[in-house]
Amino acid sequence: MAENVQRGTLYLVGTPIGNLEDITFRAIRTMKEVQLIACEDTRQTQKLLNHYDIVTHTTSYHEHNELTRSAELVMQLEQGKSIALVTDAGMPGISDPGFRLITLAIRHRIPVVPIPGPSAFLSALVASGLPTDAFRFLGFLPSKEGQRAKALEGIRNSTRTVIFYEAPHRLLETVEEIVQVLGPERPVVVAREVTKLHEEFLRGTSTEVLSELKHRAEVKGEITLLIGRAPEQQHGQSVFSAATVRTRVRELMKHENLDERDALKRVAKEMGVSKSEAYRELQKTKD
Known part of the structure; x- marks a missing residue:
């Protein structure tokens, strides 16, 4: 040239x-x-x-x-x-x-x-209600279940809001994995069809958002999935409560047909505590 x-x-x-x-x-x-x-x-x-x-x-x-x-x-x-x-x-x-x-x-x-112009993940972030002072955008979650679970495991203790894009047909199983891997109380926001006619934000704990999605026949449109930061750590363990343990145990017994013992074992693993500690919290909710 x-x-x-x-x-x-x-x-x-x-x-x-x-x-x-x-x-x-x-x-x-x-x-x-x-x-x-x-x-x-x-x-x-x-x-x-x-x-x-x-x-x-x-x-x-x-x-x-x-x-x-x-x-x-x-x-x-x-x-x-x-x-x-x-x-x-x-x-x-x-x-x-x-x-x-x-x-x-x-x-x-x-x-x-x-x-400069519009960005789906930034638009979803500012309207999510989740903290915006520190966040991380990670693109699309892996489509394979094992790889997706590993990716979620990697943000278990994240101190930032984490943002993903997700395909609508995989959204339900992804939120189910969020409940299992990150816990039933992790804040989650599903931003759907941002700036479009049917724009919608589903906000709540992972369990609440999962429950809402299960009541829908199908989910359509462009999806941005936002996950709130991990709860503050105390002595190396996540903060949890008797009410949280009870709610999650009942959720697993109802939707996955687990008995109380197996459900409690799963909850203890999700929350990063011992089974005996989770059991003590559960007993506080019983007469």
Whole structure:
């Protein structure tokens, strides 16, 4: 490439996560001014472009063609074209394609400019009611049960609010595992269809949210799952109460057909206490 050819700029453009009005003037102007828009799904992006009368040419850029398309786009950037990278919703690179192109552009000294926009997990976080002073976003939970349980085990003692994306058809079993691994009193918020027509927030303990989900035929839409920080530790053990032990024992006896002994054993493991300690707490609730 000749040294006098001015390189283009790669713009990372945030697009609406539902409501088409959630877009900035700068994002619209940028998509009109660039020479090309690289889209996760050109059909999905075209709806947005039509809404704002944007006629810029588009090309596909998704997880299945990232390897080859990234190199092609960087070549065009080096030749002086400016490109806007967008995904179906939200900011590129956040649980969406983009990382490979961004890192390659940086390696080739292409200017990379973020155009801020909506983010599903941040929108869900600020409306969740959970602490926002310290949080951790971990993308999608593993789809396999064993790996998912291991991931949840890793945040058992987290002092931050933890945020995941989850598929709607796996939500029920995921919340069941949260109850088992993190305990029945762990704060949980399910944010569904954020910014869309059927936006909904389910807030409560893991047991309460699980009970609500079990009463539904099915769950649809985009899901953001937020888990509150672990309870304060006392002498290396989580704070728990007789009422909590009783509630969880009854829950296991009813929904998993366990006898009291096995249910109590499970509760002790979930709460990180000895079986005898859990038994003493349970006896406090009996006459």
